Amino acid sequence: MDLTPKNLIYGVSAIGAAVSLIGGGNMGNSLDALNRLRAANQQEMVTSAELERAEASRKQQTVIANDRYKACELIVAGGGKQKITFPAINPATVITDRNTGAPLVRGTVVCDAYGNTAILDQQGKATAFAFTGDRNAVQIRMKRYRGGLYAQPVAGGQ
Helix, strand or coil: CCCCHHHHHHHHHHHHHHHHHHHHHCHHHHHHHHHHHHHHHHHHHHHHHHHHHHHHHHHHHHHHHHHHHCCCEECEEEECCEEEECCCCCCCCEEECCCCCCECCCCCEEECCCCEEEEECCCCEEEEEEECCCHHHHHHHHHHHCCCCCCCCEECCC
16 A cells, blocks of 8 residues: 555544544444434435425426416405405405306416415315415516406405
């Protein structure tokens, strides 16, 4: 074996590691510390994987929501003598037709002024939510609204 600087560094490192594990009768403490480091490393890997999955999900939701904003039904509340408001989509609220009061048909894509989109179920309640933080997509849809109340769906039959 040649005595190169690289081999010398490896040798000194190996001897130092062995001495630190064996030295002073603290082998048990060293193993405990090693196990704690392994556990912390595993937890960090799990957390990192969860963050990566959450980020991938967020990006996928943004793409879906941006696509939905191109043709969604913007929900409003109020009108007539009431001040018009733009409620957030709520899974418990039935979205109805302003004129008939009947729930909108299953599969209707609805959106709100806050970046939320959903698809209505058989009862007219929001499911399959997707959110976008793209304010431009929301603003484009809001500009298309222009205050026309006649055909706008309403939240909660208001």
